[in-house]
Amino acid sequence: MADEVVLLSSWFSPFGMRVQIALAEKGINYEFKEEDLRNKSPLLLQTNPIHKKVPVLIHNGKIICESLIAVEYIDEVWSDKSPLLPSDPYQRAYARFWADFIDAKMYQPGRKTWTTKGDEQEASKKEFLECFKLFEKQLGDKPYFNGDNFGFLDVAFIPLHCWFQVIETFGEFKLEEEFPKYFDWVKRCLQRESVSNTLPDQKKIYALACLRRKQFGLD
Amino acid sequence: MAADYGEVKFFGAGGSPFARRVQIALKLKGIQYQHFEEDIFNKSELLLKYNPVHKKVPVLVHNEKPLAESLVILEYIDETWKNYPLLPQDPYQRASARFWSKFIDDKCLPALWKAAWTVDEKEREKGVVESYEALQYLENELNDKKFFGGETIGLVDLAANYIAFWLPLLQEVVGLNLLSNEKFPKLYAWSQEFVNHPVVKENLPPKDRLSGFFRARYASITANSK
Numbered sequence: 463m464a465d466e467v468v469l470l471s472s473w474f475s476p477f478g479m480r481v482q483i484a485l486a487e488k489g490i491n492y493e494f495k496e497e498d499l500r501n502k503s504p505l506l507l508q509t510n511p512i513h514k515k516v517p518v519l520i521h522n523g524k525i526i527c528e529s530l531i532a533v534e535y536i537d538e539v540w541s542d543k544s545p546l547l548p549s550d551p552y553q554r555a556y557a558r559f560w561a562d563f564i565d566a567k568m569y570q571p572g573r574k575t576w577t578t579k580g581d582e583q584e585a586s587k588k589e590f591l592e593c594f595k596l597f598e599k600q601l602g603d604k605p606y607f608n609g610d611n612f613g614f615l616d617v618a619f620i621p622l623h624c625w626f627q628v629i630e631t632f633g634e635f636k637l638e639e640e641f642p643k644y645f646d647w648v649k650r651c652l653q654r655e656s657v658s659n660t661l662p663d664q665k666k667i668y669a670l671a672c673l674r675r676k677q678f679g680l681d
Numbered sequence: 682m683a684a685d686y687g688e689v690k691f692f693g694a695g696g697s698p699f700a701r702r703v704q705i706a707l708k709l710k711g712i713q714y715q716h717f718e719e720d721i722f723n724k725s726e727l728l729l730k731y732n733p734v735h736k737k738v739p740v741l742v743h744n745e746k747p748l749a750e751s752l753v754i755l756e757y758i759d760e761t762w763k764n765y766p767l768l769p770q771d772p773y774q775r776a777s778a779r780f781w782s783k784f785i786d787d788k789c790l791p792a793l794w795k796a797a798w799t800v801d802e803k804e805r806e807k808g809v810v811e812s813y814e815a816l817q818y819l820e821n822e823l824n825d826k827k828f829f830g831g832e833t834i835g836l837v838d839l840a841a842n843y844i845a846f847w848l849p850l851l852q853e854v855v856g857l858n859l860l861s862n863e864k865f866p867k868l869y870a871w872s873q874e875f876v877n878h879p880v881v882k883e884n885l886p887p888k889d890r891l892s893g894f895f896r897a898r899y900a901s902i903t904a905n906s907k
Contacts, residue, residue, distance in 0.1 A: 512784065512818060524773050531779045538772035551760040552746050558753045563734065596734065 467492035470506050471517040472499055474670055477529035478517035479621035479660050484533045486656035487617075488540040530561050533617055546614045557608060560600060561618040568593040572625070576632035576671055579680055587633045594637070598644050605650060612654060620651045620661070627664045628671040686762070689714035692728050692740040694721050695886045696894055698843040699751040700739040705884045706758050706839060709765045752782055755836055767836045781822055781829065782840035789815040790843060797855045798898075800906040812859050819844070820865045827874055838875060845872035846885050854895040 467485065469492050471478025485492055497506055497516050509518045509525045518525060519532040521539070526532045537546040547554050571593065574586035597619075601607055607615040630637055638645055651657045675681045691707060691714045693700035707714055719728055719738050731747035732740045741748045741757070748754045759767040768775050792815050795808030819841065823829055829837035848860050849872070862869040875881055 512788070521773075526773070526776045526780075528780055528783060531776050531783070534779070535772050535776040538775065551757050552743070552748075554760065555748050555753050555757040558756065559748070559750055562750060562753065 465490070466520075466522050468495060468520040469493070469517055470495050470497055470503070470509065470520070472497050473662055474667055475516050476621035476625060477515075479624075480529045480617050481517045481519055481532045481536070482660045483617050483620070483656045484536045484546060486660060487544040487546065487612075487654075488536060489543060490536070490540060530558075530565070530618060533614060537614070546608075546617060548609060548613065553609065557613065557615045557618075560597065560607065560615055563593070563597060564618055564622070568597060569622070572622070572629050575629045576675070577678060577680070583633070587635070590629065590633070591635070594641070598641050601643055601647060606647065612651065616647075616651060620648070620657055623648050623651075624661045624664050624667050625671075628668055631668070632671070632675070686713050687744045688742075690717060690740075690742040691715070692717045692719055692725075692731065692738050692742075694719045694738045696891055697721070697738050698847055699737075701884060701886070702751045702839040702842055703739040703741060703754050703758070705834075705842070705881055706755055706767060708880050708884050709767075709834060710758065710762045711764070712758070712762055752779075752786070752836070752840065755839060759836075765833065767830070767834070767839065769831075769835070778829075778836045781819070781837045784815075784818070785837070785840045785844075789819065789841075793843070793848060793851075793859065796857060796859065797851055798902060800902060809857065809859070813864075816844070816860060816865050816868060820868045823867050823871055825867070826871075828871065834875070834878065834881070838871075842875070842881075844868070845875040847891065850888060850892050851895050854892060854899055 467490055469478070469481055469485070471481065471494065473496060482494070495503075495505070497503060499516070502514060506516065506518060507514060509520065510516075510527045513527060515527070517529055517532060518527050519535065520526075521535075526535050533546065547557060568590065571586040571589035575583060575590050578586060604610065606612050607619060626637060652661070672681070689707075689712060691703065693704055693716065695718065717725070717727065719725060721738065724736060728738065728740060729736055731742055732749040735749055737749070739749075739751055739754060741754045743757075743761070748757055755767060768778055789812075792808055792811035796805060796812045797808070799805045799808055822837075828834050829841065844860060851857075852859050858864075860869060860872065876885065
């Protein structure tokens with residue numbers, strides 16, 4: 463019986479992109495339903511009543527919310543191809559710890575760097591750079607954050623890259639100068655179809671951010 | 682046999698619900714470990730060395746490999762020592778357990794803390810409303826099961842330990858009635874099963890000490906607001 467897979471997300475959601483990349487890595491066909499986050503569909507509200515957020519993965523009627531949980535689910539269901547989490551428990555814990563770090567520590571300061579101004583923006587920028595530096599250090603000499611192979615932690619982090627130009631521009635700093643290893647890693651990830659087919663054009667994201675800033679009254 | 686476990690070090694702090702989650706899991710699985718009790722107001726060099734990122738308990742060190750973040754540690758423990766499984770085998774049920782554990786940490790606990798510790802009345806009220814919402818979701822999710830994990834304690838039960846033990850003491854001190862048999866009969870029944878479980882019972886902080894801590898904190902917050 464064919465699997466029925468539906469993904470509710472938005473083209474610019476880095477969290478949704480994680481799930482898209484995971485599905486692509488596993489070669490799973492699915493239906494992408496674009497959500498207008500300012501006018502959420504009844505389906506979104508029904509399938510994710512608690513958080514009312516994207517992404518929502520629906521697999522044969524089973525609903526999975528929260529992007530990292532959905533990625534692990536995909537990895538476990540379609541375990542015969544392209545494993546995303548390592549098999550060693552310690553390596554798995556390492557991947558989960560740092561993926562949690564991205565969401566708990568890096569994401570909000572990153573977002574505030576382009577959605578706020580003045581002191582709040584300065585503080586957010588500082589926090590973001592500290593977190594980014596710490597996270598980037600984890601790469602070391604490995605080809606991927608996950609280790610020798612592209613995996614869970616790379617899937618968790620690479621979608622945020624398409625938002626980094628926005629953060630750099632409005633935060634007025636350049637990541638490329640200080641973090642060449644990070645950019646090598648980005649290039650490596652973009653060589654994978656799952657990533658290059660999923661990540662939207664940075665220019666489109668930038669245009670969206672400019673629009674949002676006008677709406678927030680920042681520009 | 683101790684040799685099977687390798688060298689296991691656990692860094693906890695008596696009153697920390699997050700640390701106790703891990704401690705209970707270690708005990709449920711019968712794992713031999715060395716206990717390091719931390720004073721969270723005076724953290725040891727060793728703790729800071731093993732958890733430089735967050736500088737918090739709990740920390741588990743297995744054969745000199747450190748792990749931090751209670752839910753990450755719980756999954757590691759479950760994958761390394763297979764007896765008394767904390768997570769089910771089915772991927773969808775595993776995703777569900779992870780979702781509810783995260784819900785407790787991201788939504789439920791912050792709501793409870795907002796209701797208990799905020800001095801501003803409007804914010805406090807918001808916290809109470811959010812707390813009821815969160816507890817209702819858990820009540821519905823638990824339904825008629827003995828534990829969130831089914832017949833045995835699972836990941837979600839451990840994540841919810843605060844609700845079972847800390848919350849009843851806290852609400853008494855700050856004058857709230859969030860968890861009660863009347864409002865959430867299933868969750869209340871679960872809390873009794875959980876705190877009376879033979880292993881859990883032996884691995885909870887002393888009630889009077891915890892209440893004392895809450896009282897002192899509440900007194901200082903309300904004093905500062907005057």
